[in-house]
Structures are given as C-alpha cells and as structure tokens.
Amino acid sequence: MKVLIRRGFNALDSLFSKAFTPAWNPMYQLGAMSFFYFWIVAATGVYLFIFFETSISGAHASMEYISVEQWYLAGIMRSFHRYASAAMGICVTLHLLREYARDRYSGVRWFSWVSGIPLLWLLFASAIGGYWLVWDVQAQYIAITTAQWFDWLPIMVDPMASNFLNEATLSDRFFSLLVFLHIGIPLSLLLGMFIHIKRISGARTNPAKGLAAGTLLAMLAVSLWQPALSQAPANLDVAVTEIGLDWIFLNPYPLISSWGPGQTWALLVGLSCFLTILPWLPSRREQQTPVAVVDPENCNGCGWCLADCPYEAVTMKEHDYKKGHQQSVVDPNLCISCGICAGACPSSSPFRHVDELTTGISIPGFHIKELLSLTENKLSELGTDEPRIMVYGCDHGSVVDSMASNSVASISMPCTALVPPAFIDYVLRKELAEGVMISGCCEGDCHYRLGNEWMDQRFSKERMPILRTRVPRDKVRIRWLGEQGTKQLGLEVKEFQAHLLENVQADVQLDLVKIAEASNG
Amino acid sequence: MDKAVHYLAQALMYALFFVPLVYISHLPTHHHMDDDVAVLKVAIRHPGKIIGECTSVIAGEGHGMRPAAMQRVTEICPRERSPLQLELIIDGETLYHATIPATGLHSDGISSMYQQFTVPTGPHHLQLRMNDDVAVDGYTWQLDQDIELQPAQVMVANFKEGFRLQ
Ligand code: HEM
Ligand code: SF4
C-alpha cells in the first residue's frame, strides 16, 4: 500500500515538476501551501465578519447580501474563504499521505507527525463550524447531525438537539457559541501549526512566490466562475431531505446517520489513535542509526554544523577543555542521523595531514573516514580506458549502486550533503577520477529537508564550507533526480563521460599543437 | 514560447485541481431522508417529583430569648427527584419506553431527554405517557391525539405543565 502511494506521488511529482519547475512544485511544499491557504482563509474571514449578522434570524440574509449585492468584493472573499479551506483540506491530506509514503514520520520526526493529528480535527471543526454559520439547509443538516453525534456521548447533560427542535423554540444562544467557536478553533489551529513545526529548523511555511501568485489567480478565476453560494435558508419545521454537501469536510456526516453515532466515533477516534501510534509500530522501513557524535578535539567552534542541521539537533556550548572556545553538542532526541553536519564541518578535510581522518562531528553509521576509504578504494579499482567518474548518491534518491562499472565508482550514504566539498577537490586534484557526479533526492524534496539546498549553496559559494574556486566546474555535476530519476541519472553519467572524453581529446590536441609549434619555432 | 507552454501547463494543472474541488464542495447531492416520511421529535425537560417529604425541626428552644426567635422552624427536605417513565405509542405500537434519571450528583436536577422518530406521512394516533412521581403507580401525564403528518414535516412533542405538540 505504501509502495503504491509512493509510486503515485512519484508520478505526480514528475508531472508537477514539468509544468511548474521543481522550485514551484506544489507537491514539495504541501505544508507551506497549507499555511498559505490558512492565511487566505484568515484574511478573508476577517472581511466577511464585518458583514456577517451573528444572529440566527439574520445570518442567512447577511450571507445573501455578501454574495449577491456585494458580489464583486465580499462575494469574492467568500469564495476565497470557502475554496481556500477546501484546498487546505486537500493539501493537508496529501501532506499526511506523502510524509507517510516517503517514510518521514518515525524516529525523531514523531513529534511533527503526532502534533499533526490534532490539526486534522481542528481543521475539520473549523470548516464545519463555518458551514454551520451560513444557516442554510446544509447548516440545518449539520446542526441536527452534529447534535445526534454529540448526544451519543454520555457527557451531554442536556441534549444538544434540543437547541434545534423547531423554529418556535430556536434561540440565539447556541448560535453565539458557534460564532465564538468559529474564531476560537481556527486560532487554536494556528497555534497548533506553530507547535507542529517547532522542531524543524527553518521550516518552509511560505510557498514559492510564483506558486503563490498562480494559486491566487486560479482562485480568482474559480471565484468568478462558480461563486460560493448558500443553499435555501434553514427551516427547522421542515425536515432535510436532499441537500448539496461539501464532501471534503462533511464526509463523516452521512456515516453518522446511516451507520450510527457510536460507530462513527469509534472509526474516527480509532483512526486518530492508529495514526498516533503509527511511528512506533514495527515496519520494514529502515531503523534509525546512531546519532551524530562530536569530537571536541577536532571542533573549533565555528558553528557551521549548527547552521546546517535540519532538525535543530545541534547547539553550541563552552568547550570541554579549551578555555574561551566553543564546541558543538548534539541532542540525541532530535538528531535524525542524516550526516549533513559532517559535510559542513571544516575538519572533514582529506587534505589534513593526519594518519586517520577524524573530524569535529560525524555519524557513527557512516563516518567521514569511511567515506574517504571507500572513495579511495573504489576509485583505485577502476580501469583507465574511459574517464573515471565518482558518483555520490543517497539512500533516498536515485539508486546509484547499480551504476558502478569499470569506469564508474558509486557510494550511497544517508544524505549526499554528508560529502564535504573538500572531498571533491581532493578526488580531482589527486587525479583519483576525472569527474564527480553528485546525486540525491529531487530538487526541493530532500528526505532530510535541506541536503540538496545546502549542497547547491556550498557549490555556488553562498554557504560554508564552499567548493573552492580552483575546482574545475566542468568536472563536477549535481543532478537532483530522485528515486524516479535513476535511469535518467545513468544516462547522464554516460553523457558526462563522453563530455569529459571530448575535453581530454581537445586538451591532447591542444598539447599536440603546442608541441608542434614549439618544434617549429 | 517555452515560457508560454509552461504557463499553459500550469493553468491546466490549476484547473485540474480546482474544478473537481469546486464540484465536490457541493455535489453530488446527499439524500438524507425520503420525501414520504415525517419527523417526530420528542424533547422533554422536566424535573421529577421530590422523593419523600420535608421534616420540621424546631430550633433555638429555651435559651431565654424572645418567643419569636425561639420559634424559628428549620425544615430538612430530601433533594432526590423521581426519574421519569416515558412511553411513546403510535397506532398502538410502542416506539419508545425509557426511564430518564434525574441529573446531578444527588439526582436532584431535572430529567432531560431527546429522541427523534421517522414516521410515514398520513393520519396516525399518537399517545404519550409519563410518570414523574415514584409515589404514584401508573402514569401521571398523558396525551392522546389523532395527527396528520405531511411530507418532511417536523412535529415536536415537548412538555410544559402537560404534553404539547407543535
Ligand atoms: C494544518 C495542517 C498542517 C500544516 C499547516 C502543516 C505544515 C507543515 C510544515 C510547514 C512542515 C515543514 C515542512 C518543511 O519545511 O520541511 C511540516 C512538516 C511535517 N508535517 Fe505537517 N502540517 C499539517 C498537518 C500535518 C499532518 C496532519 C501530519 C500527519 C499526521 C503532518 C506530518 C508532518 C511531518 C511528519 C512533518 C515532518 C517532515 C520532515 O521532518 O521531513 N502534518 N508540516
Ligand atoms: S546528523 Fe543530521 S540531524 Fe543529526 S546533528 Fe547532524 S545534521 Fe543534525
């Protein structure tokens, strides 16, 4: 099942990347899109509230004013309010499925996963409350069915249903409570959203500008084409028979009447509990390897690892024994063992004159000295008929193991950002290989959130440690193609070799010309 | 040109996202109830009779005070209320029969219930009976009435010093 969902996402990712480019791909920023839609709903909600009549007798008429008389502004706001909520519902659901399918919910990620579950309830409660306030026949259906649902709970002293008996006994009291809840619940949702991303450094809460602009335009078009309207006004003296229903947020409601309130509670609470314990259920996904370890002897306190850790696991403290210096510390409860910090540490340089390479911070599961010995050993086994390529890849992106050949060496690790730029310099300077290919997850969709972004920035010298200027850029390639791009990467490695061969031949020719010129002169 | 194709593709993707979204936000319609039935809602909020009687205690005797003060009477009253026995019979068939306990820690609050029934449209004979006093055998309140229910009509039976149909 997980594999199926993952394949589905792979297909969607590729499709969206083609149309939107990876930087704008909404699939890579579903959390940020959810935030974006939330802000739209919040802003339009404030405007709608100005015209909304908070009484049960005036509510429907005031919504008619909004949609009919002031269609050009309040009406459009209303459509934005409704469709952004619906879009948020869909984005959040996709976000959940995606984190699940990509195995991004266990280990230290449990906090984000578990704190996401109450957000689902709050989001649904916010949306249902909104539909209730319109007080049309759908709202009447919501009122009666919610009452039936809650009255099943033994905690209800006075049946909620007695608030909605008929027109004669209807009062504003309960309605005022609803208005209050429709402000309070979304505020709790917002608070919950901030708690949700608390353990993530630099969480992406804003989508790419182009995507945001496109979304607003699309919503404007939709709002003009199909403005959000009310259904017929509620009349409690006439039972609800057939109504239009929002199937995104009200999908549990038909269950309540056809299946029973108790069963619906069991299903939804059961599902939430299941989701809550999911990160700890046994599964075939990889187990977390030991967390990063700091070696104070090799730490100079520069803080680069802190700047690059995607999970806020690194902090700085006073050095264990070097007075006036700092050193990094890893919180084992937050570290996800990605190794990105090892790639950031200036001590991870193979040029250092030491017997055995050590560094300031590294993960025991894939120590930097292992990266060095693997690199040297694998490259020394290659033939020299063709340009030799070192392919660095990660365990979550394009599968590089299968690419190894007589002229290609490949190493897979938790995250390619574990490779310090100095390694690339080293491989080329020592002529261990003619080219280095860096691969990994899709651009913008790093399994450890920021790996490929940091790598790009180190190469473009925007981020420490940089790839030094002396490294010839045509001998290094970065291709973020993801798992689904494995085949493509294989082709690109071949193409890279051909390109290097051309260069070599050109160089040889140049040399020959020089030699000829020298002998002539 | 290339850019135009890109934007066109994006427009298509936005449409593929929003058009279905707009539709499922109100369609297909949901069939909640058939047209040829009506709804009878029974909602009773009523305190049962207190179980037992008050006993008087005369306080402040023989302390040399004035007679008026001496004769202050304190009553000790039980607080527990009778549960309600409620029965609904339509065309001779019992649809509902239940005991509704008084609320509150000491069973001293009101009894409160809500139930709804779907009933075919047309003429019916409706009977509601209630006992609110454990000291009395049989029913203390009754309603017998012929009714005619219209399609999708909501009829409410509640209680205020006697059963009432609305
Ligand atoms: C209102 C609803 C939600 C919003 C606005 C939201 C937003 C976000 C954002 C902005 C991130 C950070 C993304 C990044 O920068 O890498 C995130 C991460 C995450 N979310 Fe949500 N989320 C919501 C609901 C949920 C739900 C329902 C679940 C699952 C039960 C969930 C699971 C996760 C997980 C596991 C991560 C961590 C991903 C990682 O560490 O790589 N979220 N969310
Ligand atoms: S291994 Fe990853 S999560 Fe752990 S400290 Fe290093 S960068 Fe942070």
Ligand code: SF4
């Ligand atoms: S990057 Fe290395 S040297 Fe700098 S603080 Fe972290 S462990 Fe220490």
